[in-house]
Amino acid sequence: MKILIVEDEHKTGEYLRQGLREAGFVVDLSRDGTDGLHQALQEPYDLVILDVMLPGIDGWQVLHGIRKRGLQMPVLFLTARDQVEDRIKGLELGADDYLVKPFSFAELLARVRTILRRGRSGTEPTSLLVADLELDLLRRRVTRGGRKIDLTAKEFGLLELLMRRRGEVLPRSLIASQVWDMNFDGDTNVIEVAMRRLRVKIDEGRDVKLIQTVRGMGYVLEAPEES
Secondary structure: OEEEEEOOOHHHHHHHHHHHHHOOOEEEEEOOHHHHHHHHHHOOOOEEEEOOOOOOOOHHHHHHHHHHOOOOOOEEEEEOOOOHHHHHHHHHOOOOEEEEOOOOHHHHHHHHHHHHHHHHOOOOOOEEEEOOEEEEOOOOEEEEOOEEEOOOHHHHHHHHHHHHOOOOOEOHHHHHHHHOOOOOOOOOOHHHHHHHHHHHHHHOOOOOOOEEEEOOOEEEEOOHHHO
16 A cells, blocks of 8 residues: 655754665655655555645645645654644644654554555455465455465565466566555666565465466466366
8 A cells, every 4th residue: 555755854854765665665764845746646555644744735735735626645744843723723624633743653653554445445455366365455364274474565465466466467567666666777686586585475385376476577476177
């Protein structure tokens, strides 16, 4: 899942970016309001974490610009402005939550997950299933044949992408952009290494192999009867 942080304070922005990446999210960081609004209008983010006091245009204007374009992506204000009037203003402008600095990262993460779960509840599943492989999106838990499989945050993101697009051959460039948030560099083998490790955890020792390499094209995850 992809999150945009709009935060001009360098230390706070990097802290948020690192923490959310370690929690398994793909994260973009913008350091002023004008760029943040532009980025929010260009990419389909699952959540925007937005400061109020920003260079360029302020957070109120960023949110107004997002809603004016008809975009319903969730927005969480994270700001030092702690007056009741500020909280009311943020929520009335269309924010989904409001958290005051200084903050606990554990609380922020809990609120992020609550907002994302709320957004999914009506239309999206909370778990993905391919054959006997199940990925629980809320508890971030993977099992195959009922047995728990421990994955790193990147491996979880990689498996989620493969399962969401089951049966579709995914090129390395797409995987790089969706899971590593980077442009694909043909000289790097980071994707091959990660895929090899994931395949060992998911398929090794099992009669049915779910992850396949399509030579010269990319990777696909599918059950045998779907191929």
